[in-house]
Amino acid sequence: MKxxxxxxxxxxxxxxxxxxxxxxxxxxxxxxxxxxxxxNKSAETIVExxxxxxxxxxxxxxxxxxxxxxxxxxxxISD
Amino acid sequence: MAxxxxxxxxxxxxxxxxxxxxxxxxIRAIRECTDFDxxxxxxxxxxxxxxxxxxxxxxxxxxxxxxxxxxxxLLGRLIHIHEIEKMDLIIPNFDAELFNFIKLRDKxxxxxxxxxxxxLDQFExxxxxxxxxxxxxxxxxxxxxxxxxxxxxxxxxxxxxxYPMVVKGKFHDxxxxxxxxxxxxxxxxxxxxxxxxxxLQEFINGTEINIAALGDGEGNTISVVPMRKLYITDKGKxxxxxxxxxxxxxxxAKKFIKATKWRGGCELEVMQTADGKSYIMEVNPRFPAWxxxxxxxxxxxxxxxxxxxxxEKLKPFSEYEVGxxxxxxxxxxxxxxxxxxxxxxxxxx
Numbered sequence: 001m002k003x004x005x006x007x008x009x010x011x012x013x014x015x016x017x018x019x020x021x022x023x024x025x026x027x028x029x030x031x032x033x034x035x036x037x038x039x040n041k042s043a044e045t046i047v048e049x050x051x052x053x054x055x056x057x058x059x060x061x062x063x064x065x066x067x068x069x070x071x072x073x074x075x076x077i078s079d
Numbered sequence: 080m081a082x083x084x085x086x087x088x089x090x091x092x093x094x095x096x097x098x099x100x101x102x103x104x105x106i107r108a109i110r111e112c113t114d115f116d117x118x119x120x121x122x123x124x125x126x127x128x129x130x131x132x133x134x135x136x137x138x139x140x141x142x143x144x145x146x147x148x149x150x151x152x153l154l155g156r157l158i159h160i161h162e163i164e165k166m167d168l169i170i171p172n173f174d175a176e177l178f179n180f181i182k183l184r185d186k187x188x189x190x191x192x193x194x195x196x197x198x199l200d201q202f203e204x205x206x207x208x209x210x211x212x213x214x215x216x217x218x219x220x221x222x223x224x225x226x227x228x229x230x231x232x233x234x235x236x237x238x239x240x241x242y243p244m245v246v247k248g249k250f251h252d253x254x255x256x257x258x259x260x261x262x263x264x265x266x267x268x269x270x271x272x273x274x275x276x277x278x279l280q281e282f283i284n285g286t287e288i289n290i291a292a293l294g295d296g297e298g299n300t301i302s303v304v305p306m307r308k309l310y311i312t313d314k315g316k317x318x319x320x321x322x323x324x325x326x327x328x329x330x331x332a333k334k335f336i337k338a339t340k341w342r343g344g345c346e347l348e349v350m351q352t353a354d355g356k357s358y359i360m361e362v363n364p365r366f367p368a369w370x371x372x373x374x375x376x377x378x379x380x381x382x383x384x385x386x387x388x389x390x391e392k393l394k395p396f397s398e399y400e401v402g403x404x405x406x407x408x409x410x411x412x413x414x415x416x417x418x419x420x421x422x423x424x425x426x427x428x
Contacts, residue, residue, distance in 0.1 A: 006324055008402070018324035018401040020286065021307035 001069050003037050003078050011035075017076055024075065029054060033068060037078070043069075087164055088385065089120040092172035093130025093137065097409075098314045099368040101172040103130045105381045106137065108374040112382035120164050122171075126423040132414045139164070142426035146176045153179050154186060161190055168193045168388050170381070172365050174250050177202060195296075195343045195388035197364060204339060205362035207247060207278050217338040219331075220358045222281035222350075230266045234259060236279050245280040248273035253315070255282060283360070285352040288323065291366065291373050292332040293380045295387055296342030302378040302396045303332040306369060309404070317369050317407070322376045324401040331357050344370070344380055369405060376403040 003009075008016040013031035015024040026034055029050065036046045046065060051058050072078040088109060092100025106119050121140035123131050131140045141160045144152040160166065169192055171180040180187075181196050188194075196202075204213050207224075214221030222245075225236045237244065237259060246265035247253045250273050256262035266277050286307065293302040305328035310319035332347055344366035350358045366381060373380040376399040383393055422428040 016402060020325075021309065021321040021323050 001037060001043070001072070001078050002040065003034070003072070004076070007077055009034050009038060015077060020076055022075065024077070030068065033065065037072075083114075083116045085116045085118055086167045086385065086389070087118045087120060089122050089160070089164070089166050089169040090137075090172065091122045091124075091143070091170070091176060093121050093123050093128040093133075093140070094125070095129045095133075097312055098316050099407075100128075101366045101368045101370055103133065103136060104368055104371040105170060105172060105366055106130070107371050108379050108381040109385055110136065111374055112379055112385070114382070115385070117385075118164075120160065120166060122160075122169070123422070126419060129412055131422055131428055132412050132418060140422065140428045142422065146173075146179055150179045150182050154183055157183075157187070157192075158190070161192060166192050168195075168385060170194075170384065170388075171196070174364065177364055193388045195384050197296075197339070197342050197345075201339045201341060202364055205345075205364060207249060207361060208276065210359070210362065214359060217334070219334065219338070220356055222283050222358055222360065224278050224280040226276045226278055227266075228275050228277075230263055233262045233266060233279070237262065240279055240281050243282040245282050247278040247280055249276060249278070253280075280360075283350040283352060283358045285350040285358070287360075288328060288349045288351050288357075289317070289320070289367060289369070290328050290332045290347040290349060291344065291370055291380060292336060292341075292347065293344050293383055294336040294339070294341030295393065296340060298337045298340045300333045300336045300395060301383055301387070301393050302373065302380050303329045304373045304376055304378055304380070304399050305329070305332075306372060310406075317405075319404065319406045320369055320372065322372065322399060322401055322403045327355075327357060331359070335359070335362065344384055369407075372403060372405045373399070375405065376400045 006018050013026040033046060047062055051061055090102045090106050092102035094100040095103040109117055118138050121130055121137040122143045123140050124145055130137055143156050171177055181199050181202055184194050184196060208226050211221050211224045243255050243257045245253050246256050246262055248269040252269050254265035256265050269277055288305055288307055290303060290305045292300060295301050305323045306320045307323055308317040308320045312318050346363040346367040347359055348361040350360050370380060378396040378399045387393055418428055
């Protein structure tokens with residue numbers, strides 16, 4: 001999954017889509033995922049990094065990541 | 080340093096109310112331009128238009144006759160104002176008054192007063208009543224519509240346009256109707272306020288985008304700034320909005336201006352559907368009330384209009400700041416009874 005090219009993000013988790021004017025706030029884990037997606041990291045790498053940083057069950061996180069990615073797509077943030 | 084020439088500019092639509100006219104925003108943008116000095120003459124219709132009392136923006140205000148009084152009446156008043164003020168330019172900003180000002184364009188020019196308005200045929204081609212045919216002719220997406228003069232025609236039209244449909248007035252107001260009863264109610268409500276005809280329009284579901292554009296009258300687009308409303312009033316007016324980065328809106332505005340050879344400012348009201356189609360819902364033949372955002376974003380459309388009206392050739396703007404936000408606010412301006420009395424009694428302040 002890739003974020004759309006023009007999507008602006010901040011370290012505080014603010015996401016702005018300049019094409020639609022929509023803006024969103026992500027929680028700290030969401031902010032980390034967005035940042036990793038911006039760096040073109042694969043889903044496997046994101047799972048690895050997040051699970052190492054946070055106390056989270058890997059199989060649960062894989063499902064949550066999938067859900068988060070479909071939200072990003074629905075909101076027009078990713079392709 | 081050479082002293083800048085003082086330009087006398089008359090501006091209408093000083094009604095900075097909850098459903099605001101663009102005048103105050105136009106003046107604010109013009110005053111912000113450092114290329115010229117200006118004396119601003121307000122032209123008002125009613126004594127409580129807030130701009131009349133904004134003395135830091137408007138130097139002097141004169142009341143003018145309502146558009147329904149006709150061009151002779153308006154011209155007579157403008158001749159009087161011109162004798163005192165020696166106006167260089169008039170920028171009318173109300174839909175309902177534009178017809179008269181366009182009609183008077185040559186006479187004003189002969190008096191030494193410039194305008195920068197579309198021709199009458201350009202102005203009429205984008206009229207709500209003719210917009211569908213206009214779109215068809217120029218390959219622009221416009222929702223299907225039907226113009227009616229009697230409520231009894233609603234039922235017949237609904238067979239073709241289907242519910243929900245949008246019931247619109249000639250100048251203002253639009254009500255979404257889901258049933259014949261709702262459509263009839265909307266018909267009479269809008270008729271009472273704005274008269275006939277009534278336009279019945281296909282309902283398009285999507286995101287509303289507004290585009291402020293400025294044409295040079297030769298088919299060139301000097302400026303385009305698209306905006307999405309972030310907060311709207313109960314009248315559907317923008318209370319906050321943000322500039323967008325989407326080249327399809329820029330291209331759409333350019334296509335419109337090229338097709339019409341539009342001269343002056345205009346606002347395209349566009350509905351962007353989920354499948355990416357941009358329908359032109361309306362074309363307002365003047366600057367929108369949020370026009371100051373164009374100046375804030377780096378494309379000062381009112382100041383550019385002033386320059387072109389006074390004969391300057393401008394290169395099109397190529398960039399503007401994306402994500403620039405305006406948030407409108409209400410402010411209780413305090414004045415004295417003497418000022419109110421003066422504008423009410425003498426028609427000048």
